[in-house]
Amino acid sequence: MSAITREEFFTEFRAIKEELKNYAQEKAEKFWTREDLTQEEVFTAIEQRVWLEIAYVFFLGKQINDYWKELDRTTVTALCKHMWEEAHHYEIICRVLEKHGYTAPTEPPAQHLGWENLHWEALGKDRACAVAVWNCSETSTTTTHDIVIENCRRIGLPDLARCYETIKKDEEFHARLGEMIVEKYVVTDEHIENAIWGARRLREEMIHYYDTIYPAKEIV
Numbered sequence: 001m002s003a004i005t006r007e008e009f010f011t012e013f014r015a016i017k018e019e020l021k022n023y024a025q026e027k028a029e030k031f032w033t034r035e036d037l038t039q040e041e042v043f044t045a046i047e048q049r050v051w052l053e054i055a056y057v058f059f060l061g062k063q064i065n066d067y068w069k070e071l072d073r074t075t076v077t078a079l080c081k082h083m084w085e086e087a088h089h090y091e092i093i094c095r096v097l098e099k100h101g102y103t104a105p106t107e108p109p110a111q112h113l114g115w116e117n118l119h120w121e122a123l124g125k126d127r128a129c130a131v132a133v134w135n136c137s138e139t140s141t142t143t144t145h146d147i148v149i150e151n152c153r154r155i156g157l158p159d160l161a162r163c164y165e166t167i168k169k170d171e172e173f174h175a176r177l178g179e180m181i182v183e184k185y186v187v188t189d190e191h192i193e194n195a196i197w198g199a200r201r202l203r204e205e206m207i208h209y210y211d212t213i214y215p216a217k218e219i220v
């Protein structure tokens with residue numbers, strides 16, 4: 001018998017997503033709307049944030065390779081689309097980074113190894129655990145896109161704003177797909193244990209993530 005029921009799991013899972021959406025929005029607003037925000041600060045944040053795009057290509061590849069036989073074919077096809085879109089996000093953002101003299105990251109940022117390793121650990125557990133983890137992560141970003149788009153334009157980065165318009169549209173699909181997979185494939189007590197373990201751990205990692213990419217400006 002699982003420590004929590006399926007219903008309790010979904011209540012907590014959705015509460016974690018709501019909390020993270022609010023946290024992300026608050027941190028993003030403080031960072032992006034600052035009058036003295038510089039393009040350099042933006043690119044420092046974006047260099048870290050873009051790693052998540054390519055990381056999801058690897059996580060999705062592993063998910064599809066290891067679990068495709070346990071999933072419906074339409075779900076597998078949707079995961080392939082998700083994977084391709086993450087590769088596309090990495091590509092379009094890296095082009096902007098390079099255009100402005102920055103380098104595309106090819107290693108996970110040292111500050112975000114906890115986030116990275118949690119996904120790999122979750123991928124080793126069962127068919128839906130990693131999806132529960134990344135659904136919390138991806139859903140939390142949905143409240144930040146409009147803030148990013150508007151303020152990229154404000155500080156003279158319309159090229160970056162255009163990238164996030166594409167990303168915003170795709171991420172709505174990713175968030176819905178993840179929610180659907182968790183609803184369909186978190187079934188047994190073991191799945192519930194694994195999924196809530198992953199969502200709780202992700203909550204900690206994500207708070208650290210937003211604190212790191214959107215640091216409060218030091219008052220001197």
Ligand SMILES: [Fe+2]
Nearest residue numbers: 053086089167
């Ligand atoms: Fe993405």
Ligand SMILES: [Fe+2]
Nearest residue numbers: 086138171174
């Ligand atoms: Fe995504």
